[in-house]
Amino acid sequence: MAKNIQLDVYHGKEASVNAYMFSDDQSVILVDCLRNSEEAGHLADRIKSQKKPLTHILITHGHPDHFLGMNVLKQQFPETRIVVTKPEIKNDITGFAVWMEGVGWLEAEPAMKPKTAANEKGFDYEAHIEVLNAGTLALAEGAVLELNSDYAASECEHLTTIYSKDLNAFFPNDFCYYGVHPWLAVDKNNIDYWKTQLKEFKKQCEVQNPKIYPGHGQPGDVSVFDEVLNYIENFEATITASKTRAEAMDTMKRLYPNHQQADFLLFHSVNAFIPE
Ligand SMILES: [Zn+2]
Numbered sequence: 001m002a003k004n005i006q007l008d009v010y011h012g013k014e015a016s017v018n019a020y021m022f023s024d025d026q027s028v029i030l031v032d033c034l035r036n037s038e039e040a041g042h043l044a045d046r047i048k049s050q051k052k053p054l055t056h057i058l059i060t061h062g063h064p065d066h067f068l069g070m071n072v073l074k075q076q077f078p079e080t081r082i083v084v085t086k087p088e089i090k091n092d093i094t095g096f097a098v099w100m101e102g103v104g105w106l107e108a109e110p111a112m113k114p115k116t117a118a119n120e121k122g123f124d125y126e127a128h129i130e131v132l133n134a135g136t137l138a139l140a141e142g143a144v145l146e147l148n149s150d151y152a153a154s155e156c157e158h159l160t161t162i163y164s165k166d167l168n169a170f171f172p173n174d175f176c177y178y179g180v181h182p183w184l185a186v187d188k189n190n191i192d193y194w195k196t197q198l199k200e201f202k203k204q205c206e207v208q209n210p211k212i213y214p215g216h217g218q219p220g221d222v223s224v225f226d227e228v229l230n231y232i233e234n235f236e237a238t239i240t241a242s243k244t245r246a247e248a249m250d251t252m253k254r255l256y257p258n259h260q261q262a263d264f265l266l267f268h269s270v271n272a273f274i275p276e
Pocket residue numbers: 017063065066174215216
């Protein structure tokens with residue numbers, strides 16, 4: 001029999017990124033914590049309204065749209081363990097924070113600047129993030145989230161996916177964007193692996209036919225894997241055929257007029273492949 005587990009989804013505005021709250025009657029687990037402190041504050045309020053202990057915050061990967069809300073969550077839930085599945089993801093998070101500070105991207109989120117001797121008030125990534133070294137997380141009444149981060153580099157260097165048998169739901173995280181332009185400012189090798197893995201997911205999901213919850217955008221069914229695969233193929237064809245960045249932007253916007261985040265995600269993806 002299925003164990004007690006409920007899912008609440010917080011659809012973030014910035015980057016159209018999602019945060020997922022899993023709960024039973026006695027506990028809550030949060031997955032990812034949004035792109036900015038303001039939205040993370042609303043997320044914290046929603047968790048508090050459940051009036052149950054938040055046992056874990058799992059950060060799926062080292063991209064800022066999934067971890068910049070961490071400081072607010074840490075302040076609101078000081079007892080909660082912030083966890084990642086493996087040391088590489090902790091390194092990705094810390095590395096990205098250092099890089100962001102260097103290019104000025106943390107000026108709007110000063111509390112997320114890394115703690116150093118010169119900046120005592122910064123966020124202590126080293127102390128606050130714990131490596132789980134386990135393949136599962138469980139709610140208090142026993143429902144299990146199966147975690148997998150055994151993937152090669154794709155949208156990011158290391159990424160965690162989640163499967164809940166009780167919900168029959170799969171969370172491919174940033175392998176999937178639904179109705180949102182994916183971040184494709186990555187190496188060609190990453191893109192090749194990404195496409196292969198989408199086909200693999202489709203195969204793996206054939207029998208159970210789980211609901212699919214992407215890292216960005218609305219949930220869907222297993223057709224989302226083909227949808228993302230087609231998008232990536234269209235992107236590659238567009239990059240090859242376009243002489244300028246503007247031309248590539250126009251083509252992609254024409255192909256995907258309703259996709260969100262063109263100004264940031266598509267813009268940087270195009271710029272990574274077409275010189276100015
Ligand atoms: Zn993301």
